[in-house]
Amino acid sequence: MTALTLFFLASLLLLSLGLAGLVTRRTLVGMLISVELMLNGAGLALVAAAKCTAAPDVHGQLTALFVMGLAAAEATLVLAMILVVQRRFGHVKVDDMSVIQAE
Amino acid sequence: MDSPIAQVLALIKELLDSLQAAVAPWLPSQQVPAYLAFALYVLMMLGGGLTAVGARNLVRAMMGLILTFLGVSGLYLLMASPFMAFMQLLIYVGAVCVLIFFAIMLTANVPGGQEAKLPGPGGALRGLAVFVAPLAVLGPLLVKHVPDLELALPEATPTSELGRGLIGEDVVPFELISIILLAAMAGAVFLAWRRRPEGRA
Incomplete structure (x- = not known):
C-alpha cells in the first residue's frame, strides 16, 4: 500500500466520521463540529494528492x-445563524424547528 | 568529564540504536519511524473524531475536534508540508475552535447541554450506516485503484513559492476568497445585530 493510499484512507475516515456526526447530532453546534471534520478530510486529501x-x-x-479559508467563513456564518436561531427559538435543536424566517 | 544528563542521554541513544539494530533485519529501517508517526497521528484523529462525534458534552466534543486537528496537522508534517501544518493550527485550532466555543457558550442554556440525550436506536443505526457506507464503497476502490507511483520522497515547498503562486496563477481564487470572507463577515454582523427596542436612543 502506497503512502498516497494511506493518506486517502485517513481522509476517508474523517469523511465517514463527519457524516455520521451530521446524521446523529441534534443541535446546530454539533452539526457544525461534524462539518469541520469533513472539511479537514477534504484538505488532507488535497494535500496528499x-x-x-x-x-x-x-x-x-x-x-x-x-x-481552510472557506471553512473559516462558513463557521463565522453558522455562528451568526446559531445566534439568531437561539434568540428566536430558545434552543438550537434541529428537529424542533422548521421555519427560519425574518420577522 | 560529561555531565550526568549527557551520560544518561548517551545511554538512551545507545539503547535506541541497539533496539533499532535488533529490529532492522525484519523491517526497512528508514520507513519504520514514518509508519509509527503515521499510526500515532491516525490514532489521534480517530480518537478525537470519535469524541467529536459521540460525546454528549459539546465542550468535550470540541476538545476531540482539537485533537483531530492536531492529528491532521501531524499528517501534513509527515507529507513535508510544514506551512500547511502551521496554517492548520492557526486557522482551525486558533480560529474555528474559538468560534465553535462561542457557539457552545451562547447556546448551552440547558443543564448538561442540549446534546445530553442519547440518539435513539433509529438514530444510532442511521449514524452507523452513514459511517460504514463511504468506507465500504470508497475504501476498496481506493485500495484497488490508487496508482502505485514510484516517486522520490516529497520535499518541503518553500513558503516563498506558495506566496508566488498566490499572486501568480492562483490570484483569482485568492481574490474570490477575500470577497467571500468579507461577505461572510458582513452577513454575520448583519444577522447577529440586535435591534434596539423602539423608543430608546
Whole structure:
C-alpha cells in the first residue's frame, strides 16, 4: 500500500466520521463540529494528492488553504445563524424547528 | 568529564540504536519511524473524531475536534508540508475552535447541554450506516485503484513559492476568497445585530 493510499484512507475516515456526526447530532453546534471534520478530510486529501503524486505541489497546497479559508467563513456564518436561531427559538435543536424566517 | 544528563542521554541513544539494530533485519529501517508517526497521528484523529462525534458534552466534543486537528496537522508534517501544518493550527485550532466555543457558550442554556440525550436506536443505526457506507464503497476502490507511483520522497515547498503562486496563477481564487470572507463577515454582523427596542436612543 502506497503512502498516497494511506493518506486517502485517513481522509476517508474523517469523511465517514463527519457524516455520521451530521446524521446523529441534534443541535446546530454539533452539526457544525461534524462539518469541520469533513472539511479537514477534504484538505488532507488535497494535500496528499499534491505531495504524493507528480502533480504540481503548489496548486494542491493553495487549494487546501482556500478550503481552510472557506471553512473559516462558513463557521463565522453558522455562528451568526446559531445566534439568531437561539434568540428566536430558545434552543438550537434541529428537529424542533422548521421555519427560519425574518420577522 | 560529561555531565550526568549527557551520560544518561548517551545511554538512551545507545539503547535506541541497539533496539533499532535488533529490529532492522525484519523491517526497512528508514520507513519504520514514518509508519509509527503515521499510526500515532491516525490514532489521534480517530480518537478525537470519535469524541467529536459521540460525546454528549459539546465542550468535550470540541476538545476531540482539537485533537483531530492536531492529528491532521501531524499528517501534513509527515507529507513535508510544514506551512500547511502551521496554517492548520492557526486557522482551525486558533480560529474555528474559538468560534465553535462561542457557539457552545451562547447556546448551552440547558443543564448538561442540549446534546445530553442519547440518539435513539433509529438514530444510532442511521449514524452507523452513514459511517460504514463511504468506507465500504470508497475504501476498496481506493485500495484497488490508487496508482502505485514510484516517486522520490516529497520535499518541503518553500513558503516563498506558495506566496508566488498566490499572486501568480492562483490570484483569482485568492481574490474570490477575500470577497467571500468579507461577505461572510458582513452577513454575520448583519444577522447577529440586535435591534434596539423602539423608543430608546
